[in-house]
Amino acid sequence: MISEGHSEASAVSIDGRWRQGKGPELTSGNPADGRTVWSAGQATAGDVADALASSRSAQPSWDHTPLNEREAVLRRFEELVNENKEEFAVLISSETGKPLWEAATEVAAVAGKVALSIEAYKDRTPSVEFSETARLSHRPLGVMGVLGPFNFPAHLPNGQIVPALLAGNAVVYKPSELTPAVAQFHVDLLQKAGLPPGILNLVIGGRDVGAALVDGAVDGIAFTGSVATGRALHRALADRPNVLLALEMGGNNPLVASSWDDLGAAVNTIIRSAFLTAGQRCTCARRLYIPSSVEGDDLLEALVNTTMRLRVGAYDDNPPPFLGPVVSAAAAASIRASITDLVASGATALTGPGEPIPGTGFVRPTILDADHVAIPDEEIFGPVLTVQRFEHLHEVFGRATATDFGLAAGLLSTSAEEFQEFQQTVRAGVINWNTPTTGASGRLPFGGVGASGNHRPAGWTAADFCSYPVAMVTYASVTDSDSPLPGLANEIQGGAL
Template sequence: MTAAPLSGPRFASIDPTTGEEVWGGPSSSQRDVAEAVTRAREAFPDWAARPRQERIDAAKRYQAVLASRADELAQIISMETGKALWETRAELGAMQGKVDISIRAYEERTGERSKETGFGRATLRHRPHGVAAVLGPFNFPGHLPNGHIVPALLAGDTVVFKPSEHTPLIGQEMVECFKAADLPDGVVNLVQGGAKTGAALLERDIDALMFTGSGAAGAHFKKLFADNPHVILALELGGNNPLVVWDAADAEAVAGIVAMSAFVTTGQRCSCARRLIIEEGPRGDAVIEAVVGFMDRLIYAPWNGSPEPFGGPLISAHAATQAREALRARIDMGARVIRDSGPIDGLSGAFVKPALIDTTGVHVPDEEIFAPFLQVTRVATFDDAIRMANETRYGLSAGLVSDDPANWDRFIHRIRAGVVNFNRPTTGAAGDMPFGGLGSSGNHRPSAYYAADYCAYPVASFEADSVKNIESEIKGLKA
């Protein structure tokens, strides 16, 4: 797995905790990108034709390399993103687990099977698409692209991977892990850089785009490939996700679920709750009081700090400025401040305090703020709560917290989202289940366990082992 040195302009990743450079190096030029796609194209026929067990064995070797380097790779992710070590260690565990999950998913959802019929043997096979471009995000820079790459390789696709420009080092190290697993040259290829590098990749002859990122970027890609329907798009996008609390007596228990829904990963999960919908009156007031108390206990600090932090900074000081501006705009529109945000004393400008604002009766933009900011809306009835929850063009995740199972029965049948949780945080998702959303949150190709669906296409065959005269089956023949 060799490639010529990259020849584009230098760029760097910065530890948002300290502002110090973590990695620096050249980006990929147009020529570098073209060569990476060519290598992937040339490697595809051999990789796709190999016995499936060989591809499984390669994935298991990669899994073993990840396990051997787990602590080192977790620290790299923490340095590039600012995420706490407890979270990046969990990310490395998820990356390793993805291999076994993807092997099972391929067998269950794709794979090959046959049955005898009166017309011969009916056989279902699946074939890889070809060259897959994988664009990785910064918030889970190992786990999320890994969730595209591993199932693509198992299906027989080859990959050109561009990490986020914020996290090039972990992208580089992931490709080194594939190299250490003895994958053939050209099967996994790395390009580095920002938007220009991504645009150059998408201009090349690719067969699939697997992307995790913002709704705006996803909408751009849909338009970009509108005249190229042969390119498979698997778009895992953001959400303006609702969490409804109704008929829940233990406000302190509710507060923990709210905090893990809205503030984990410093609000930088696409499944984070952005809107908290509660009852008018004393019960809703109790929830707010408990959430505020819980917020005051959350530790935001450096990833290697002591005591262990709940969360770290946003990905950059620029991202923090943008998030605070979006919050201030909502306050200027009339939202009432319950807990304001702002910098955290003694820490870099990428850190922000979690915020809680009341937007009841205020028309605010239906947009995702990628930060630990939560908007509260108070409503009179449970039907109003469901209606308000669905008032978004997104549809990634949603949640209900309630002591009444009857509320859940109504909620699960009426809510419009791809991940819907009951008495658990909106950010909870199982690796052996689908993960994806509707509307501006995706394009009906959920990832996680269902990634197998978009990494290969089905081929249906009627087969017989010898040539047979079928005149008796043909109507309307002259004698």
């Protein structure tokens, strides 16, 4: 069962009908205690083929459905999310481990995405008449595959599914195999909102299911996840330029603390940047740079003291925790191994990670003093923050941007001039000033450059990657018969040239 009172766990939904997958059993668990949340046979390559065929058949009718009717379905989905927000939040917390207060904000973002997407679609893909004969229109891609992540198992895929449906596409959705219960609940609400059969199909499974979807007859793939998987998708589609591939991947994000008026506010901003969602946000700060000064030492001391007071616990603990476990015991083990490697390289652990609890994903927030340590340019997807000192801002801005990634970057500073230099120096898709690196606006594009991604398939510009522009030059009748063709002779031409 997914949860009390909800339908039987099912890995496949095609044509609006739920069915059991024919693949091996897939089980998701609560990373705080290992208890099973969801269990069912996962989808197979045959299920994926059925889902794609269903979507291909259903899409033209949905495309021809008036925009206001497509909007009405999605607005009904928004209502259903709000009506079921408590159950939705509990499922998110159960499978990801994130505190219930944080899961509630994710559910709110799912509901809020509808109105934002409608507004953004009209802004980004308008029909425009430039003159009596020149106009612009937009057409849906057709059938899109969405590959979702585990860290925001509802919000992030929803930010691609809703714009895709609004634009007239059909979607085949393959969620993270770590969060199947959330995906089933999410898709069930979308179907109950009135989506026609075949417009949104669900296939839950592991890597083989994702590969079958990418290899299938899709017109676009929107992926959120790791760099390694993103690169594999890029290679898989190298010979298919007709398939739009939008990648939103991770980051090795810098946060430079230069100056601040309020020490407590600076500390809280750093903590929110590094440790929200147990460090499992792609925009989390991984590298903190502080001044080599008394002020920098004071900041680090206050940061360590506050971090050691953060509650870590199960999603429903009372008082509530600031962060829960990472998504699995395996993920926790990988994070601990990375911490061990950094310590072996010369870093000093100022906090965390705490003793492992078998079968759980608990890792305490870890701050590593890594001055004069060569830190690998990689993303540790968990609550780990390295700290290094700097003497001069110009020098540290260069260090901050010395990464193959380019997702997020942040500056704490009382100087507008410093931020101007920072945003002109750092190469990132999201650059924040005196606010957490994890803060993003739905009214702005979201995504990165370099190893962090190739498009902006989320945020305000999501609509751009769900449709293509059509340039039209039109006349009511053929009108140029009186204009002679250049080089037209009076006699029929023949013979050798």
